[in-house]
Each structure stands twice: as structure tokens, then as C-alpha cells.
Amino acid sequence: MKLIIEPTDGVGPLLSAIKSAKKSVEIAIFRFDRTDIETALKTAVARGVKVTALIAFANRGGEQRLRRLELRCLAAGIIVARTSNDLSRYHGKYFLIDRRVLCMLSFNFTHLDIDHSRGFGIVTTHADWVRDTARLFRADCTRTKYAPKTETFVVSPANSRKVLETFLNRAKTQLLIYDPKISDKAMLRILQGRAKAGVEIKVIGSVSGSTQFDVHKLGDKRLHTRTIIRDRRQAFVGSQSLRAAELDSRRELGLIVHDAKTVKLLVDTFESDWGDRNRRKEASAVSGKEVEKAVQVFTKELDPLTVSVKKAVRKAVAKAGEDVLHDKDVKDTMKKVVKKAVKEAVKEAVQDAQDAQDVKDAKSQPKG
Numbered sequence: 001m002k003l004i005i006e007p008t009d010g011v012g013p014l015l016s017a018i019k020s021a022k023k024s025v026e027i028a029i030f031r032f033d034r035t036d037i038e039t040a041l042k043t044a045v046a047r048g049v050k051v052t053a054l055i056a057f058a059n060r061g062g063e064q065r066l067r068r069l070e071l072r073c074l075a076a077g078i079i080v081a082r083t084s085n086d087l088s089r090y091h092g093k094y095f096l097i098d099r100r101v102l103c104m105l106s107f108n109f110t111h112l113d114i115d116h117s118r119g120f121g122i123v124t125t126h127a128d129w130v131r132d133t134a135r136l137f138r139a140d141c142t143r144t145k146y147a148p149k150t151e152t153f154v155v156s157p158a159n160s161r162k163v164l165e166t167f168l169n170r171a172k173t174q175l176l177i178y179d180p181k182i183s184d185k186a187m188l189r190i191l192q193g194r195a196k197a198g199v200e201i202k203v204i205g206s207v208s209g210s211t212q213f214d215v216h217k218l219g220d221k222r223l224h225t226r227t228i229i230r231d232r233r234q235a236f237v238g239s240q241s242l243r244a245a246e247l248d249s250r251r252e253l254g255l256i257v258h259d260a261k262t263v264k265l266l267v268d269t270f271e272s273d274w275g276d277r278n279r280r281k282e283a284s285a286v287s288g289k290e291v292e293k294a295v296q297v298f299t300k301e302l303d304p305l306t307v308s309v310k311k312a313v314r315k316a317v318a319k320a321g322e323d324v325l326h327d328k329d330v331k332d333t334m335k336k337v338v339k340k341a342v343k344e345a346v347k348e349a350v351q352d353a354q355d356a357q358d359v360k361d362a363k364s365q366p367k368g
Contacts, residue, residue, distance in 0.1 A: 001261075003122065017123065091250050177205070180223050
């Protein structure tokens with residue numbers, strides 16, 4: 001088993017997996033804008049690999065792109081199937097290589113998800129998971145019913161609610177959760193109950209309503225994964241949030257993994273992301289003194305700025321006539337211009353203060 005961590009690992013592991021295919025590639029697509037992955041699929045066809053793409057019937061704002069993708073795939077010799085519209089979304093992201101290797105992803109095949117968002121992927125040869133994925137792919141291609149046969153293979157709406165409720169309820173000491181939006185009432189009750197029982201719960205993302213546990217936003221990256229680490233021993237990685245829609249009315253896919261190395265990497269990544277927030281708070285507190293210095297610098301620069309703005313306003317009025325001041329839209333525009341000018345001046349003043357401090361600090365350092 002291998003864990004893909006985005007954005008650190010990038011698109012490389014996906015391209016390598018597709019390149020390794022000898023007989024078949026079966027890929028489920030919800031969003032897609034990666035020409036490198038598209039080229040890899042086309043290249044696989046050219047060397048005799050049977051490539052089948054199951055493409056979602058729709059996604060928010062991107063249906064036309066999906067239809068164009070279908071046409072390009074067909075032109076390249078890729079077999080195309082389209083999901084049904086019986087569920088609100090077909091949101092699973094995964095592909096099978098030679099019916100032997102499963103790449104289950106919490107992220108889409110897009111630049112935004114792979115290059116700029118926190119996401120995870122599981123690469124595995126686990127026989128039960130590969131078999132269940134092949135059955136799921138075939139069922140969704142042929143628009144027939146599907147029921148998972150493995151409890152650690154989590155599929156919405158088939159078994160995800162039951163499996164994830166059990167997974168949460170069995171937490172003894174800790175739950176570390178990545179989730180963009182936890183809002184399902186039953187899941188929230190379970191989390192509150194675990195918190196009352198003394199289980200430490202940390203959530204990176206957001207939670208509806210008040211909570212008895214810590215919830216923080218992810219810092220400098222977009223959050224796209226749905227991941228739950230239980231007692232540092234097991235983890236759920238998938239595409240379904242703890243939201244009613246994603247548990248009950250959408251096609252979502254996830255895995256519950258017990259591999260110690262994979263779970264440790266997930267824990268380490270979570271703790272790093274959680275710690276980044278605390279480090280940013282400390283840096284912000286330290287920079288408070290620099291802000292005061294910036295205010296002093298800016299005060300000195302404010303008078304000439306004010307004069308410049310007044311001159312610009314006078315020039316505009318003289319050119320357009322004094323009646324322009326009675327036009328609300330124009331007045332609003334003028335205010336925006338002034339505010340923008342002030343903001344730019346503030347930014348420059350803060351940078352000047354920081355640069356001055358950096359020079360001062362550098363001079364105070366002992367020479368080595």
C-alpha cells in the first residue's frame with residue numbers, strides 16, 4: 001500500500017500508474033482538466049491497452065467540459081461510459097490498472113486539487129478492494145444496482161452511513177478529522193458523544209453548530225480530502241464528508257485502512273497541518289510590534305498621499321464637471337479608488353518597515 005499526499009506528490013504517481021498498465025485502465029471521472037493525464041491515457045491506448053472512462057453525467061458548472069472530454073476520449077479510441085442521473089452526483093475518483101492495482105483518490109483530476117489542495121490517495125493491490133471496485137465500475141457503467149461485499153470498502157449511498165457511524169463510535173482515545181463541512185445530525189451526535197466520553201477530537205475544516213471539540217481551518221492550502229484517523233491505528237480516506245447528501249444521495253467512495261505506515265503518514269500530515277496554524281498565530285503575535293512601526297512610517301507618508309488624492313479628485317471633477325459629484329455611482333467609484341490607493345500605501349509602508357527591521361537585524365548579527 002502506498003499513500004499519495006497532495007499537493008506534495010503532485011501528478012507523478014498517477015502518471016506512473018497509468019504508464020504501468022499492460023492490459024486495461026478503468027477510470028472514474030468527476031472533474032478533469034489535466035492534459036498530462038489525458039495524454040497518458042491516450043498513450044496507453046496507442047500501445048494496446050484497453051482504456052475505459054466512466055464520466056459523470058454532470059458536475060456543478062462543468063457539464064460542457066465533460067461532454068468535450070467524452071468526444072476527445074472517443075476520438076483517441078478510449079471507451080466512454082456515462083453515469084446515470086439517478087443520484088445527485090457521481091463524485092467518486094479512482095482508477096484500476098489491469099484489474100490488479102487500485103488508485104482510490106480523495107481528489108479530482110484537476111490542477112486545483114492536485115497542485116494546490118490537501119488531498120490523499122491510496123494505491124493498493126488489496127484483492128477484495130480491487131474486486132469490489134471492478135464490480136462498482138461495471139455497475140455504474142451499465143447503470144445497474146451495486147452492493148459492496150467488504151465492510152472496509154465504503155460506498156455511498158450503499159453502506160457509508162452504517163460503516164462510518166461504527167467507525168466513529170469505536171474511537172477510544174482520539175479522532176483526527178479532515179472534513180470541509182460536517183453537518184449530518186447523526187454524525188454530529190456521535191462526535192459529541194465521543195467527546196463527552198473523553199475522546200480527543202480535532203477537526204481541520206468546518207462543523208455546523210456549536211461543538212465540544214477543536215475545529216480549525218486549514219491554513220495555506222485548499223482542503224479537499226475527507227479523512228478520519230481513529231486512535232492512530234486505523235483511518236478512513238475517501239470522498240464523502242459527514243454530510244447527509246454525501247452519505248445518502250451521492251456516489252462516493254472511500255477505504256478504511258489499517259496499514260501502520262500509511263496511518264502514521266496521515267497522522268504526521270494532520271499534525272503538521274494543525275501545527276502550521278499555531279505557528280501562524282505565533283508569527284502574527286510577533287509581527288504586532290512591526291505593525292506599530294509600520295503605522296509610524298505610514299503616518300509620515302499620509303500627508304503627501306492625501307494631497308495626491310485631493311489633486312486627483314480635483315482633476316477628475318474639473319474634467320467631468322461638478323455635477324459628477326451628485327452621481328451616486330460615480331461617487332462610489334471615487335471612494336473605491338481612494339480606498340485602493342490607501343490600501344496600497346499601507347502595504348508599501350508595512351513592507352518598508354519590515355525591510356528596515358530586516359536590515360537592522362542583519363547588522364546586529366555577530367559576524368562569523
